[in-house]
Amino acid sequence: MAAQTPKNPEKHSTYLPKTKKSSKPLHDTPMLDQLESGPWPSFVTGLKRLAYEGKHANMMVDLLGQLEHSYKTRLGYWKGGTVSIFGYGGGIIPRFTELMDDDGKPMFPESKEFHTVRVQPPAGNHYSTDMLRQLSNSWNKHGSGLIAFHGQTGNIMFIGTTTDNTQHFFDEINSYGWDLGGAGPCVRTGMSCVGAARCEQSCANEQKIHRLLVNNFLDDMHRPALPYKFKFKVSGCPNDCMNSIQRSDLAVIGTWRDDMKVDQAEVQKFVADKGRKYVVDSVINMCPTRALSLNDDDTLEVDNRNCVRCMHCINVMTRALSTGDDKGVTLLLGGKRTLKIGDTMGTVIVPFMKLDTEEDYEKLVELAEEIIDFWAENALEHERVGETIDRIGLVNFLEGIDLEVDPNMISDARQSSYVRMDTWDEEANKWKDRQTG
Amino acid sequence: MAAQTPKNPEKHSTYLPKTKKSSKPLHDTPMLDQLESGPWPSFVTGLKRLAYEGKHANMMVDLLGQLEHSYKTRLGYWKGGTVSIFGYGGGIIPRFTELMDDDGKPMFPESKEFHTVRVQPPAGNHYSTDMLRQLSNSWNKHGSGLIAFHGQTGNIMFIGTTTDNTQHFFDEINSYGWDLGGAGPCVRTGMSCVGAARCEQSCANEQKIHRLLVNNFLDDMHRPALPYKFKFKVSGCPNDCMNSIQRSDLAVIGTWRDDMKVDQAEVQKFVADKGRKYVVDSVINMCPTRALSLNDDDTLEVDNRNCVRCMHCINVMTRALSTGDDKGVTLLLGGKRTLKIGDTMGTVIVPFMKLDTEEDYEKLVELAEEIIDFWAENALEHERVGETIDRIGLVNFLEGIDLEVDPNMISDARQSSYVRMDTWDEEANKWKDRQTG
Amino acid sequence: MSEQPRFPTESGVPDGFQYMHPAYIKNFGNWAYHDRPRPGVLHHVAKSGDEVWTVRVGTQRQLGPYEINLLCDIIDQYADGYVRFTIRSNMEVSVTDEAKVQPLIDAFEDAGYPVGGTGNSLTMISHTQGWLHCDIPGTDASGVVKALMDELYDEFRSEDMPNRVHMTTSCCQINCGGQGDIAINVQHTKPPKINHDLVANVCERPSVVARCPVAAIRPAIVNGKPSLEVDEKKCICCGACFPPCPPMQINDPEHSKLAIWVGGKHSNARSKPMFHKLVAAGIPNNPPRWPEVTEVVKNILHTYKADAKNWERIGDWIERIGWPRFFELTELPFTKFHIDNWTGARKSLNASTHIRF
Amino acid sequence: MSEQPRFPTESGVPDGFQYMHPAYIKNFGNWAYHDRPRPGVLHHVAKSGDEVWTVRVGTQRQLGPYEINLLCDIIDQYADGYVRFTIRSNMEVSVTDEAKVQPLIDAFEDAGYPVGGTGNSLTMISHTQGWLHCDIPGTDASGVVKALMDELYDEFRSEDMPNRVHMTTSCCQINCGGQGDIAINVQHTKPPKINHDLVANVCERPSVVARCPVAAIRPAIVNGKPSLEVDEKKCICCGACFPPCPPMQINDPEHSKLAIWVGGKHSNARSKPMFHKLVAAGIPNNPPRWPEVTEVVKNILHTYKADAKNWERIGDWIERIGWPRFFELTELPFTKFHIDNWTGARKSLNASTHIRF
Numbered sequence A, B: 001m002a003a004q005t006p007k008n009p010e011k012h013s014t015y016l017p018k019t020k021k022s023s024k025p026l027h028d029t030p031m032l033d034q035l036e037s038g039p040w041p042s043f044v045t046g047l048k049r050l051a052y053e054g055k056h057a058n059m060m061v062d063l064l065g066q067l068e069h070s071y072k073t074r075l076g077y078w079k080g081g082t083v084s085i086f087g088y089g090g091g092i093i094p095r096f097t098e099l100m101d102d103d104g105k106p107m108f109p110e111s112k113e114f115h116t117v118r119v120q121p122p123a124g125n126h127y128s129t130d131m132l133r134q135l136s137n138s139w140n141k142h143g144s145g146l147i148a149f150h151g152q153t154g155n156i157m158f159i160g161t162t163t164d165n166t167q168h169f170f171d172e173i174n175s176y177g178w179d180l181g182g183a184g185p186c187v188r189t190g191m192s193c194v195g196a197a198r199c200e201q202s203c204a205n206e207q208k209i210h211r212l213l214v215n216n217f218l219d220d221m222h223r224p225a226l227p228y229k230f231k232f233k234v235s236g237c238p239n240d241c242m243n244s245i246q247r248s249d250l251a252v253i254g255t256w257r258d259d260m261k262v263d264q265a266e267v268q269k270f271v272a273d274k275g276r277k278y279v280v281d282s283v284i285n286m287c288p289t290r291a292l293s294l295n296d297d298d299t300l301e302v303d304n305r306n307c308v309r310c311m312h313c314i315n316v317m318t319r320a321l322s323t324g325d326d327k328g329v330t331l332l333l334g335g336k337r338t339l340k341i342g343d344t345m346g347t348v349i350v351p352f353m354k355l356d357t358e359e360d361y362e363k364l365v366e367l368a369e370e371i372i373d374f375w376a377e378n379a380l381e382h383e384r385v386g387e388t389i390d391r392i393g394l395v396n397f398l399e400g401i402d403l404e405v406d407p408n409m410i411s412d413a414r415q416s417s418y419v420r421m422d423t424w425d426e427e428a429n430k431w432k433d434r435q436t437g
Numbered sequence C, D: 001m002s003e004q005p006r007f008p009t010e011s012g013v014p015d016g017f018q019y020m021h022p023a024y025i026k027n028f029g030n031w032a033y034h035d036r037p038r039p040g041v042l043h044h045v046a047k048s049g050d051e052v053w054t055v056r057v058g059t060q061r062q063l064g065p066y067e068i069n070l071l072c073d074i075i076d077q078y079a080d081g082y083v084r085f086t087i088r089s090n091m092e093v094s095v096t097d098e099a100k101v102q103p104l105i106d107a108f109e110d111a112g113y114p115v116g117g118t119g120n121s122l123t124m125i126s127h128t129q130g131w132l133h134c135d136i137p138g139t140d141a142s143g144v145v146k147a148l149m150d151e152l153y154d155e156f157r158s159e160d161m162p163n164r165v166h167m168t169t170s171c172c173q174i175n176c177g178g179q180g181d182i183a184i185n186v187q188h189t190k191p192p193k194i195n196h197d198l199v200a201n202v203c204e205r206p207s208v209v210a211r212c213p214v215a216a217i218r219p220a221i222v223n224g225k226p227s228l229e230v231d232e233k234k235c236i237c238c239g240a241c242f243p244p245c246p247p248m249q250i251n252d253p254e255h256s257k258l259a260i261w262v263g264g265k266h267s268n269a270r271s272k273p274m275f276h277k278l279v280a281a282g283i284p285n286n287p288p289r290w291p292e293v294t295e296v297v298k299n300i301l302h303t304y305k306a307d308a309k310n311w312e313r314i315g316d317w318i319e320r321i322g323w324p325r326f327f328e329l330t331e332l333p334f335t336k337f338h339i340d341n342w343t344g345a346r347k348s349l350n351a352s353t354h355i356r357f
């Protein structure tokens, strides 16, 4: 667990330049210094390197000063404000220091402005080293040099610059293909998993979905005017590596409709390798719907009608089992964190949707538009779509976006007898018509 | 499915006397008559027999008339009122007809009063034929003769008599050992399963618990003055044959704390008899906590620490498996039907309580008193204890009845961050003290 | 006859041991196991080695002297003179001599009383007072149950279900019959009609207002008299205002419908206890034999019998196969009413990709 | 330099294919299976037979030019010049030649960057901005995470957990880090202190009032100026009023504590997604190394590792063993705060006799 002495101290995460290029002397940072030891790469050492030799090293000298002050007093000292890029209303998180000396002057004047620029990453977070270096160079020129790959919503966060440089930096990177992400009451930056690019579980073209959805709402992203934030996340399968169910307003998750594929020879190998007891205890008995049964010849019986595509057995026996061929996506609406009504999960609004043709994709975009329009018109201020659904009820929301009810939307049918059902026959007929139609 | 022609039509559920003793002619009951056919014993034929030859046959003639009218119009015609036994405030469900002719006179005058007397059954619902006949005779003398064994709360319901006869009937049966049950805002009649009397699963003396609890609150039963009804139900094991969790305010359910008993030879017999696949699919794989595993020699491995005493495996393999020796009860509070806040289940307030000594039983009674006192003082009008808990929160309720919190009371720990925890240390220390103390 | 009122003896719950079968008393708390030699018969073996056979007999719950004497005669002649009633109004008659079992069964069946209701059968439907006695009923539970038990007679007398089936039938939305594997309940579909002339005299207005779960009732002066007003847009037709205020007539020959709820379960076996859930509504309240109800119930039972695994109660079965499959197999319509919208409804939505195709 | 403003090109999400490893492009959507030859290395096999080895490397998330160049140099020299970042700020560097794997690993480790985070390891803790940048932080997420990852270094580099462990750390109660197997969040314990002089200028009072989840804030005139008042009895110290109204200072060096929540899970594997649940609170916010947090986290991880079955995530494990056992095994105190009391809390109570003794 201890850090080893580096083989090549000049090319190591613990490296600090011998000479300091910045003009402003470092503040004492005894507390932060304690975060330089230990084996994990230290962000403090990183900050110090910037304070030694970054293009805006004096800014980082003061930044370290303010941060140390926060560590000492256990309080934060930033406040927001308004900074924007010409033509856009969002995408910047402006920060101005609140830490003033007795004269009301900033205690750490060089970092008194320290804005973050949120930039959308490529779908799937793929980079060439060339492009990484290019982005880094641009930021070193116009900002602190410090980049977070990535923020929790998926943005590349270029952390720390002045109001002026915000524009300069944006102009530069925008010219070679990068655009701002979301901040404020708007469509936010989306996320998609590595998926089809390198994952056998993928049931969708995550990148295409991600780009199509977000790029369709660029106006809603760049000029914030929605009731509140709206996030898209795309996972290629129910493992949901993008945490989309809980952390996005509209989750698009790959799945399949036909039978999973079983390579019985590989199953037998797996059983031979791991033993029957392991297989029963760790696979068969962990299926949530008891859809698996191990035959006496060590082949696997799958009750595909009752398989809920949870992925568990496929995850564990990745060579023997795989997703089916009739792939598509499930849509869930309304996930978010805790404010106002407590955490919500997204809930199913479209159990299955094919995404083969361009028309299929078009339908997805249209539905997203319906959702955002209806929500934008009917939400209270600062109300996420999950809260709107909770307030007006799923059924009313579905009516608003022209979707039919479906039993896949519920985990339990109605338990409360408090309901008025005058129009039962009418509703029952709708269902019957849909079944025959 | 068709009813056979009876061997002995005089001693058969379809029997109707040849001669009618009552003076009042029968009303036409074409609809009710249709409920006389079919194999299941008919309550209509029963009513008719009473109308032919009961002591109060004319009352039943008119009762049939009113009932037929209800069938025709699909409406009920009774209203409540006030009828009571001298010295008591509850136990009678008074009924007066609302069905008047054009002159405002009862259309069916003979049954214009038709009260039900609720009488507590013996714990476990045991009867000798002598006693059944005796009760039947008394009721035939003072009432319609019609007795329901039993109402859904467990009372023997003596259905149909006049205000005067209510008192006479009560005087008679009270003199040979029978007492009224509950009606109104009071402690209600209790229920207990057959349990120890004839069931190998029993982990408690259901009869003793039932009698002790109810008999302790006779004043609260007979003179209704509580916020609303309060029901006790006792089941000898988690199979809960008395539906106590959902249908009573305080459920007392037998359970055990040590390991279940396994007769491995019987297990092997069972496996030999039913086959391994059956045993895995129907027992092992249905255990809710995956606490079972079938060994290769067809013996059973039980992870007793994770067994939740659900009873399933014991139910299925009754010869091979049985409950442990260290028996006691779990208490759950707050079950009820739907009014006001929707159905509630009782929830655990005492995970385990020994009931060996008289002091143990005394503690149970004291706790019930605490509960009823606290609820009586703090409930709104017409508020069941489950609703009080929902309104003020379980923790406050527990504080009110001087019980400590216990992790067995929850199925999920707190999910909401909306809580104020200034006194965390204090509360944490309470727990630590309890663990060491 | 003395005119002096008699003071009651507050004797409370009678001691069951007074009337209990001697073999029960002897082996109280010491039973070893049981099995079922045939439907309707339980065979309990005590640790002492004593054996008891119990014959379970269906009744119509409401018994008169004729039935009581008829049944007691049989019990005296063919059994030991003791009987207990189950929570479902079945009689249980025990004997300690195996030879007595068949004659006892024959005697009951010859008298028209079915033997069954044990193990994985459909046992007697527990039910409530109905038009016979209650003041607020929307239907007659006894009638519905008689009609159903006629149709399900064979299911009572055999043990062919995946697990026990516990049904209930109630005569108003209050549902005194409680949760059930299948529960038949009244569901009103129109707001109460108010007889304003009577409200002032009969109803305590503030407590009626407080009773409404959706706050749809407000005090009002109607025709110059204090009365009540219902906001019909809010009213969910629950009927809770009717018991405390009969002039708010909720029962309606046409608009009081029946609904069917499934999957209620009190036992802790396997799954935790579950509430029953709505599956069918809008069923006409059609006396005297309610054929539409019978049809839906038989459909559900039939589907359950065909599709569930051993030991799955109806609720367990649906948890495994999911609601979409339930509606597919039963061909019952799925509507917006099946999606809960009461407090906490969010938790009943499918917050996962767990979907069966 | 032109003073004319430049109009942005609204190019949106860049196309990932521009920067993607050629083997990914070639086999896009056509992968067959994967395995893990060792911790930190994924081996994906395409249906075409192509193979790709991916080395996963932990980073400090915030990278400067030095780190970027250092890492890019390695990737250029030992790999193919392509890299992707995971959702947890790990780098993934792929090669198509197995022989390149070990030298690549060595180069990263030699540069002080750990290889690991795959499979059943504890992967990098996802975290938030903290004192470095946010305007409302109660602590410094980067610092907490650095301190923890130092201690849990070996767990990142091995795969000895029952299943993946996904941790998050957030710097205020808003919890931008989201749900986690183990989530470390700020929990304030005192109501906001109001700087009444500033409220009138800085805060839009009606919207602040609307933000409070328990309606504890009301407009008030204080010292003759429009301000706000908090009903301290109602206030649950959630901090939701602070972002829209900084004069309602909720952060407090002493009373802003840390809390630990466990069992959050987004994946649909086995169980449906679950929210995390509170297990420990009142933990001092103790920079620079937060030893009290590390202690609790290590305790939970250790207990999980020892007691859970294969493939159980922390939430699955607790569902099987139950909360009482969790508190018993971890020796963490159970308090009244662990019993939920928010809307719908009733459903989190134990409505069954399912109890482990």
Ligand code: SRM
Residues within 6 Å of the ligand: B192, B193, B194, B195, B198, B199, B200, B201, B239, B240, B241, B242, B243, B315, B316, C034, C036, C042, C085, C086, C087, C088, C089, C090, C117, C118, C119, C123, C124, C126, C163, C164, C166, C180, C181, C264, C265, C266, C267, C268, C269, C311, C313
């Ligand atoms: C006699 C009675 C208790 C009483 O004091 O009245 C009773 C008696 C027995 N019950 Fe029960 N149960 C009785 C009502 C219930 C009820 C309540 C009800 O019917 O409304 C329940 C809970 C219902 C629910 O969950 O909604 C109930 C849930 C069980 C279970 C759990 C079944 C399950 O898997 O969920 C068992 C276990 C079993 O089936 O082996 C059980 C088992 C038994 C056993 C086998 C116990 C024993 O070892 O003797 C008894 C014989 C039953 C048989 O029919 O084979 N008993 N049992 C009740 C008979 C009712 C009837 O006439 O049909």
Ligand code: SRM
Residues within 6 Å of the ligand: B080, B093, B116, B118, B150, B151, B152, B153, B154, B155, B156, B157, B181, B189, B231, B246, B247, B248, B335, B336, B337, B338, B339, B340, B384, C127, C128, C129, C130, C133, C134, C135, C136, C174, C175, C176, C177, C178, C243
């Ligand atoms: C007779 C009986 C039905 C039957 O035929 O078996 C019955 C009949 C009535 N019930 Fe009940 N309840 C009966 C068992 C139940 C049960 C089942 C149980 O006890 O296990 C419940 C559900 C459990 C519970 O306690 O919640 C039940 C839940 C109700 C409720 C709803 C309570 C709630 O909070 O949701 C009411 C309405 C009320 O109290 O305001 C009610 C009210 C009534 C009233 C008093 C209606 C009224 O306001 O006038 C009925 C009198 C009918 C009559 O004319 O006799 N009855 N009632 C049962 C009592 C017989 C007995 O004493 O043995």
Ligand code: SRM
Residues within 6 Å of the ligand: A192, A193, A194, A195, A198, A199, A200, A201, A239, A240, A241, A242, A243, A315, A316, D034, D036, D042, D085, D086, D087, D088, D089, D090, D117, D118, D119, D123, D124, D126, D163, D164, D166, D180, D181, D264, D265, D266, D267, D268, D269, D311, D313
């Ligand atoms: C690279 C990444 C996706 C991305 O585009 O960035 C990814 C990639 C893979 N995930 Fe994931 N998951 C990634 C984040 C997640 C997350 C989100 C998170 O970490 O916050 C989740 C959901 C978390 C949750 O439930 O709270 C996630 C839940 C899974 C699961 C389900 C685990 C479970 O049993 O619950 C699997 C299946 C498995 O373990 O075999 C999985 C499996 C996989 C596989 C094995 C898929 C495949 O066949 O290639 C990938 C290799 C993983 C490995 O580490 O062995 N991945 N995976 C993410 C790596 C994060 C990291 O650096 O550690």
Ligand code: SRM
Residues within 6 Å of the ligand: A080, A093, A116, A118, A150, A151, A152, A153, A154, A155, A156, A157, A181, A189, A231, A246, A247, A248, A335, A336, A337, A338, A339, A340, A384, D127, D128, D129, D130, D133, D134, D135, D136, D174, D175, D176, D177, D178, D243
């Ligand atoms: C930067 C970031 C944390 C990080 O270091 O990674 C972040 C930072 C902030 N979040 Fe967040 N959130 C970030 C991802 C999230 C996530 C995770 C996600 O998107 O998957 C969540 C939970 C999911 C969700 O959307 O609910 C999240 C839930 C919130 C909330 C609570 C929303 C709610 O309804 O409960 C707020 C408060 C609000 O919006 O009023 C918030 C507000 C904020 C603000 C804007 C605080 C404020 O009001 O000033 C923070 C700005 C910090 C700064 O100085 O940069 N942030 N925030 C993440 C965005 C980076 C990026 O763009 O990539």
Ligand code: SF4
Residues within 6 Å of the ligand: A193, A194, A195, A196, A199, A200, A201, A202, A203, A235, A236, A237, A238, A239, A240, A241, A242
């Ligand atoms: S979500 Fe599914 S498809 Fe996407 S990376 Fe994870 S396992 Fe692969």
Ligand code: SF4
Residues within 6 Å of the ligand: A286, A287, A288, A289, A290, A291, A292, A302, A306, A307, A308, A309, A310, A311, A312, A313, A314, D270
């Ligand atoms: S994917 Fe999940 S639900 Fe389907 S069979 Fe495998 S373990 Fe069962």
Ligand code: SF4
Residues within 6 Å of the ligand: B193, B194, B195, B196, B199, B200, B201, B202, B203, B235, B236, B237, B238, B239, B240, B241, B242
């Ligand atoms: S509740 Fe348990 S003890 Fe009582 S009769 Fe039922 S199975 Fe037997």
Ligand code: SF4
Residues within 6 Å of the ligand: B286, B287, B288, B289, B290, B291, B292, B302, B306, B307, B308, B309, B310, B311, B312, B313, B314, C270
């Ligand atoms: S009683 Fe239930 S929980 Fe316990 S081992 Fe048997 S099936 Fe499992």
Ligand code: SF4
Residues within 6 Å of the ligand: C128, C129, C130, C134, C135, C136, C137, C138, C170, C171, C172, C173, C174, C175, C176, C177
């Ligand atoms: S269900 Fe309704 S109508 Fe029937 S007895 Fe109970 S309260 Fe009366």
Ligand code: SF4
Residues within 6 Å of the ligand: C191, C192, C211, C212, C213, C214, C215, C216, C217, C230, C234, C235, C236, C237, C238, C239, C240, C241, C242, C250
């Ligand atoms: S029927 Fe129910 S909802 Fe309608 S007014 Fe009466 S109490 Fe209120």
Ligand code: SF4
Residues within 6 Å of the ligand: D128, D129, D130, D134, D135, D136, D137, D138, D170, D171, D172, D173, D174, D175, D176, D177
């Ligand atoms: S968790 Fe709170 S303090 Fe941290 S970044 Fe998010 S909003 Fe800011």
Ligand code: SF4
Residues within 6 Å of the ligand: D191, D192, D211, D212, D213, D214, D215, D216, D217, D230, D234, D235, D236, D237, D238, D239, D240, D241, D242, D250
């Ligand atoms: S801290 Fe939360 S509860 Fe307290 S006043 Fe502010 S918003 Fe309301």
